[in-house]
Amino acid sequence: MAEPGVETRTRSSVITARAAASFEPVGRSVATARAFVRDTLQGWGYSDVIDDAVVLTSELVTNAVVHAGTTADVLCLRTETGIRVEVGDRYPEREVPLQGTAESFGSPDREGGRGLLLCAALASRWGVEYTPTHKQVWFQLDLPERPVGARSAGPVIPVELLPVADAQVRVATIQIDRTGSISSWNEDAEILFGYAAEQVTGKPLTDFAAWPHTPGTGTGIADALQLSRWEGSYGIRGSDGRVIPVYASHLRVRDPQGEPSTVCLLVRDDERAILQTPLRTPQDSTDSYSAGNRSTDPFEVFIGSPAPDDLDGLLQRTVERARDMLDADAAFLLLATDDETELEVRATTGLPSARQRFARVPVEAGTGRYGSARMPAVHEDLAAVPGAVPLLSGTGMRSVVTVPLKVEGRLTGSLGVSAEAPGRYSNEEALRLQFAADRIALAVESARLGELERLRRGSLSFLVEASDLLAGTLDRDQTLALMAQMTVPTLATWCAVYTIADQASDPYLSYVLHEDEERIDGLKALLSKIAPPEPVPTPGARLWAAPGEAAHQAALRSSMRSLGLGSTPALGGGIGTTLATAAAVGGETVVLPLVARNRVIGMLTLGKPSDDHFRQEILELAEDLSRRAALALDNSRLYSERMAISRSLQRSLLPPGLPVVPNVEVEVIYRAAGEGNEVGGDFYDLFPIRDGAYGFAIGDVCGTGPEAAAVTGLARHALRLLAREGFGGPAVLERLNAAILDEGARSRFLTLLYGELWPQEDGSAVLKVVCAGHPLPLRLRQDGTVEPAAEPQPLLGVMEDLELYEQTITLDPGDVLLCVTDGITERREGTRMLGDDGLAEVLTTCTGLTAGAVAGRVLRAVERFAAEPASDDMAILVMRVPEPQK
Numbered sequence: 001m002a003e004p005g006v007e008t009r010t011r012s013s014v015i016t017a018r019a020a021a022s023f024e025p026v027g028r029s030v031a032t033a034r035a036f037v038r039d040t041l042q043g044w045g046y047s048d049v050i051d052d053a054v055v056l057t058s059e060l061v062t063n064a065v066v067h068a069g070t071t072a073d074v075l076c077l078r079t080e081t082g083i084r085v086e087v088g089d090r091y092p093e094r095e096v097p098l099q100g101t102a103e104s105f106g107s108p109d110r111e112g113g114r115g116l117l118l119c120a121a122l123a124s125r126w127g128v129e130y131t132p133t134h135k136q137v138w139f140q141l142d143l144p145e146r147p148v149g150a151r152s153a154g155p156v157i158p159v160e161l162l163p164v165a166d167a168q169v170r171v172a173t174i175q176i177d178r179t180g181s182i183s184s185w186n187e188d189a190e191i192l193f194g195y196a197a198e199q200v201t202g203k204p205l206t207d208f209a210a211w212p213h214t215p216g217t218g219t220g221i222a223d224a225l226q227l228s229r230w231e232g233s234y235g236i237r238g239s240d241g242r243v244i245p246v247y248a249s250h251l252r253v254r255d256p257q258g259e260p261s262t263v264c265l266l267v268r269d270d271e272r273a274i275l276q277t278p279l280r281t282p283q284d285s286t287d288s289y290s291a292g293n294r295s296t297d298p299f300e301v302f303i304g305s306p307a308p309d310d311l312d313g314l315l316q317r318t319v320e321r322a323r324d325m326l327d328a329d330a331a332f333l334l335l336a337t338d339d340e341t342e343l344e345v346r347a348t349t350g351l352p353s354a355r356q357r358f359a360r361v362p363v364e365a366g367t368g369r370y371g372s373a374r375m376p377a378v379h380e381d382l383a384a385v386p387g388a389v390p391l392l393s394g395t396g397m398r399s400v401v402t403v404p405l406k407v408e409g410r411l412t413g414s415l416g417v418s419a420e421a422p423g424r425y426s427n428e429e430a431l432r433l434q435f436a437a438d439r440i441a442l443a444v445e446s447a448r449l450g451e452l453e454r455l456r457r458g459s460l461s462f463l464v465e466a467s468d469l470l471a472g473t474l475d476r477d478q479t480l481a482l483m484a485q486m487t488v489p490t491l492a493t494w495c496a497v498y499t500i501a502d503q504a505s506d507p508y509l510s511y512v513l514h515e516d517e518e519r520i521d522g523l524k525a526l527l528s529k530i531a532p533p534e535p536v537p538t539p540g541a542r543l544w545a546a547p548g549e550a551a552h553q554a555a556l557r558s559s560m561r562s563l564g565l566g567s568t569p570a571l572g573g574g575i576g577t578t579l580a581t582a583a584a585v586g587g588e589t590v591v592l593p594l595v596a597r598n599r600v601i602g603m604l605t606l607g608k609p610s611d612d613h614f615r616q617e618i619l620e621l622a623e624d625l626s627r628r629a630a631l632a633l634d635n636s637r638l639y640s641e642r643m644a645i646s647r648s649l650q651r652s653l654l655p656p657g658l659p660v661v662p663n664v665e666v667e668v669i670y671r672a673a674g675e676g677n678e679v680g681g682d683f684y685d686l687f688p689i690r691d692g693a694y695g696f697a698i699g700d701v702c703g704t705g706p707e708a709a710a711v712t713g714l715a716r717h718a719l720r721l722l723a724r725e726g727f728g729g730p731a732v733l734e735r736l737n738a739a740i741l742d743e744g745a746r747s748r749f750l751t752l753l754y755g756e757l758w759p760q761e762d763g764s765a766v767l768k769v770v771c772a773g774h775p776l777p778l779r780l781r782q783d784g785t786v787e788p789a790a791e792p793q794p795l796l797g798v799m800e801d802l803e804l805y806e807q808t809i810t811l812d813p814g815d816v817l818l819c820v821t822d823g824i825t826e827r828r829e830g831t832r833m834l835g836d837d838g839l840a841e842v843l844t845t846c847t848g849l850t851a852g853a854v855a856g857r858v859l860r861a862v863e864r865f866a867a868e869p870a871s872d873d874m875a876i877l878v879m880r881v882p883e884p885q886k
Contacts, residue, residue, distance in 0.1 A: 017044060017078040025065040025072075033061040033074055037085065040076045043228025043252060046083055049141040052122045057085055059118055060137050064089035073134075082124065082142035088134045169274060172246075172266040176225055178259065180204045192246075192268070194239030205264075210235035210243045225262045228252050231276065233269055233316065241516070243609070247272035270350075311447040315347035318415070318440055323349055325436065326429050328417035330397060334373075335413045335448060336363065337616060343373055343414055344616065350418075351395055358613035361390050363411065373414040376403045376430045381422035389416070398422040403434040405441040412445045452617070459621045462490065466625055470632035474639040483604065483629045484513035491622050492606035492614075494523055494585065497594075498532050499602040499633070507532035507603060523585060526550055533591045535600040541590040541619045547607060551585045588613045592626040596634035604629065653713045658686050661694055661879075663759045665851035669859050669876040673823070682821045682873035683712040687720055692758060695723045698877045699752035699774065700821045702797075711748050711797075714739060719754065729754055729770040730804040733796060740797040749797035753777060753790070753819055755806075757879070765881050767809040767817070772796050775825050778840055780854075782814035782883075784847045786840045789817060811881045816854055818843055823874035824858070829866035838865075851880040 019040045023029035037057045041050045057074065064072035068091040077084040116137075119126040123139035130136075172189035174182060181204050185197040193208070200208065209221045224230045230250040235243040246266045254260045267274050315333050323331035330350030334343035342360045363373045378401045379388055387393065389400055395418075402416035415437045419425070466486050473479055480497050487495045494514040498507040509532065512524040530550045536542070587608030594602040604626045608614065658666055668684055686696045697719050701708040718739055722732040733754055740750060755769035769777065773795025776788040789809050794802055811817060820839065827834040842861045846854045855878045862874065 014080055015077050016080065019076045021074050023061060023065060023072045023074065025069050027066065029065050029072065030058055030061050033072065034058050036074060037076060039228045041083065044078050044083070045229075046078070046143065048144055049083060052141055053083065053085055056118055056122060056139055057087065060087035063087075063137075064091075082140055084138055084140045086136055086138040088136040090134055169267065169271060171274065172264075174205070174264040174266065176205055176262040176264060178261065180206065180222060180225060183261065189266070192238075192266070193236050193244060199239075208237050210237055224250060225264075226252070232313070233272070236266070241519075245269035247275055249275045311444075311451040312347070314440075314444060314447050316349070318444070319347045319349045322415060322417050322433060322436065326401070326417045326425070326433065328424075329419045330392075330395070331415075331417040332391060333413060333415050334361070334391075335444075336373075336411050340411050345391065345613075351392075358615040359391070360613075360616075373402065374404050374411055376434055377401070378425050378427060378430050380425070383422070389418075391416075392418055396420055399424040401425040401430045401433055403430060403437045405437050405444060407441050407445045412441060412448070455617050459617075459624070462486075462621065463624055463628070467628055470628055473632075474636050476633070476636040476640055479629075479633050479636045480511040483625075483633070484511050486625065486629075487604070487606060487622065488513050489515040491618055491625070493587070493609050494519070494607045496523075496527055496605040496607075497602060498605065499594075500535055500600060503599070507535055510602070526554065526585065533603050533605065535593065535603060537593055537595055537600050539593070539595070540623060541592050541606075541614075544589045544591045544605065547585045547589050547605075548587070585609070590614060590619065590622075592623055594626055594630035594633060596630040601630060601634050601637070649709075653683070653709055653716065655685050655687070655716070659688055659694065661686075661757065661759060663763060663881065664757065664765055665878075665880040665882055667851040667855040667876075667878045669855045669874075671823075671859075671870065671874040673871055673873050682823060682875040683716055684875050684877050685716050685719060686877075687723075689723050689756065694757045695719065695754070696757060696819075696877065696879070697752060697754045698819045698821060698875055699750055699754075700823075700873070700875075701750050702748040708748065711740065711743075711750060714743075715750060715752070723756070729756060729768055729806040733770055733772055733804050734802050737796040737802055738800070741800060749773075749795055751775075751795045751822070763813045763881065763884055765811045765879075767811065768806045769809060770804050770806045772802075772804060775820055775822055775836065778818045778843055779809065779811070780816040780818065780843050780846060782812070782847065784844055786843050811879070813881050813883045814848075816843075816846065816849075816851070816878060816880045818854065818858070819877040819879075820858070821873065821875045823870060823872035824862055824876065826872065827862050827865050827870070829868075832865075834862065834865050851878040854878045854880065 070090040126139040319331040397418040400418035405413035751774040
């Protein structure tokens with residue numbers, strides 16, 4: 001038999017839906033359980049009983065996980081007349097005290113027992129059940145009786161005070177499948193946004209939604225689509241590129257097969273009254289409400305329960321509640337900067353929010369108390385004091401009341417409401433609004449600090465990744481592309497990079513990027529026609545109005561031309577392109593200097609589309625990025641200059657060109673080791689000495705790089721000079737040896753094959769060669785035999801006294817002389833080396849080939865011998881006496 005006050009649960013009502021979850025015995029489970037019940041009841045459409053159900057669930061789960069110390073099992077049941085929530089724990093020995101017994105429930109001042117008091121006070125019915133392993137406390141909340149189809153009723157108001165809507169109200173109905181893609185798109189959606197159904201079906205809604213919050217700091221569009229029910233404002237990008245502010249109501253449903261989807265109803269933002277859920281009837285007192293003297297939090301009275309989790313949601317809810325509380329036409333909330341000198345617009349309702357978001361106004365806008373945001377202010381008629389509230393200029397608002405948000409005496413923001421009629425507000429409304437502002441100030445500041453912390457953590461990650469990317473290249477064009485790609489769309493909608501070659505040069509438009517690739521050409525054309533920003537070295541972002549003004553003028557001329565009143569539009573490409581470009585750059589544009597090594601080397605320009613503003617945190621992040629990008633860009637410039645100088649010097653060490661030798665084919669292949677090197681320690685030369693005589697050389701200086709290249713230049717120029725002075729081969733090399741030794745510590749030893757060539761009238765060629773420590777030249781005869789064509793002698797740059805001699809070789813028609821450096825013969829693959837024998841074997845396969853074909857076959861054989869790139873310079877010199885024509 002049931003005791004008084006405790007009912008046994010009956011199941012006479014038909015259960016139409018159920019949801020269950022278990023929660024671990026830890027403190028954070030209470031909040032998770034509240035969210036579970038809230039989302040469940042929102043999904044069922046039972047918003048009238050959500051607040052009471054959440055309060056009761058919170059207390060009962062607290063009893064289970066904190067006091068009983070066991071897992072809490074929560075079961076929600078939907079019936080035809082209301083809902084039942086059952087909370088079970090696994091501590092059946094702990095009995096529930098009953099009314100009418102000596103043991104009381106407890107009091108509100110005690111830690112335990114309040115959940116049962118609340119059940120008795122709030123629930124239509126409640127009860128408890130015991131099993132050998134569980135105890136279950138349940139409560140039932142009945143829905144209030146109301147006419148069928150009526151969610152709630154509002155007061156009857158005069159027609160002139162009704163919300164203004166278009167002649168025919170359009171309600172876009174969009175269905176989103178479980179992947180976030182659009183599966184249906186009605187006719188009103190086509191009219192509102194300009195897309196036909198076949199253009200959007202199958203595409204993600206995120207491709208068209210312009211979500212109003214900063215990424216990473218609150219609920220995103222993907223998260224909102226997963227909630228059981230959601231209402232709020234965002235934007236949809238229309239087919240013309242403009243963002244259309246909308247108010248949306250999302251409801252998550254499932255089909256008979258269990259497949260989930262989300263139905264989205266959207267109207268224009270200024271027609272939100274069509275979809276917006278009406279507020280619950282406010283109570284007369286802001287400190288308490290009757291119904292059993294239940295205490296309540298003044299913050300929840302104003303904001304409603306549950307409060308939004310993210311800052312943007314909290315601020316938007318605040319302005320909406322403030323507007324409704326004072327029956328206003330518009331409301332706005334601004335947050336103060338860290339130095340309390342400016343206020344940044346963060347949330348508005350009833351105003352063109354796209355134009356105002358993140359715009360800034362000074363805290364001290366004028367003299368007197370009404371010119372400072374630190375004090376409450378009431379303006380009965382703004383027409384009498386134009387500019388008193390800059391935020392409302394051009395909006396049609398006449399009367400306004402503003403109050404400060406303060407935490408511990410520090411200004412953290414400003415809250416205001418306004419009306420289109422004059423004289424609507426007095427000091428009494430200012431006191432009511434100030435009371436509400438005092439209740440929410442701490443919550444707003446806490447949420448703002450949380451957002452800033454998340455934003456700063458994201459900024460650090462962004463800067464680390466940006467630094468890594470910028471440090472990974474020394475190519476100027478790639479650095480410019482990286483700068484633009486890191487800012488768009490993370491920091492801005494479009495960007496342009498100007499570079500300055502030197503102090504005497506004007507800024508040059510080097511790179512342009514827009515998040516919509518189809519807008520890049522029009523944007524580049526626009527920026528090319530206006531003067532670049534001044535290269536001011538002052539750090540920080542500064543506004544640049546020229547692009548927006550130029551775009552506005554171009555759009556105006558295009559519109560006049562379309563009406564037959566003007567000439568060709570300034571941007572070309574037709575009126576559509578011009579208007580789209582104007583919309584793309586019509587918002588705020590800022591310029592950040594690129595300063596490296598105390599010199600302005602360029603400017604980074606960031607822009608927003610029409611009516612958009614930058615928030616201060618984004619500008620600070622862009623300034624940090626600009627410093628890193630400037631240093632990377634200057635490094636790439638210095639590297640490019642160094643490489644240009646290096647290549648110019650290296651090219652001066654190479655022969656200007658090979659002369660044509662009568663009756664002798666000559667081919668040279670040269671490969672310098674090291675990235676960016678055109679000349680190393682290996683060198684070659686072929687030059688005329690006198691009529692009918694030619695000198696040739698191929699050598700190898702010890703080492704690679706600039707030091708080896710210096711000896712290369714000395715050797716090549718000395719050989720030409722001495723040979724043309726009439727010295728023979730041994731005398732030339734002996735004097736070159738002395739010149740190398742004169743370099744002292746900078747000298748390097750040199751292996752050199754030097755010779756003189758005389759083409760003969762009978763078709764042969766006579767050569768006199770000296771091989772000073774160099775790989776021996778190989779001679780290929782017509783019969784395929786290969787043999788060394790000289791004897792080894794001492795190398796140069798080691799000993800002062802050298803006794804060198806020259807050897808004479810006669811190349812018959814069809815013979816080939818192959819000369820290489822040790823980069824060819826010492827090519828390695830692990831422990832294997834090509835060597836002289838390997839080179840000779842390759843040469844035996846070259847019978848009958850031209851000099852160019854022989855050189856190419858030798859190079860391919862060397863490259864295929866090992867998989868790794870060559871680590872030493874390589875030079876190949878081939879001379880062939882052709883066979884006479886038959």
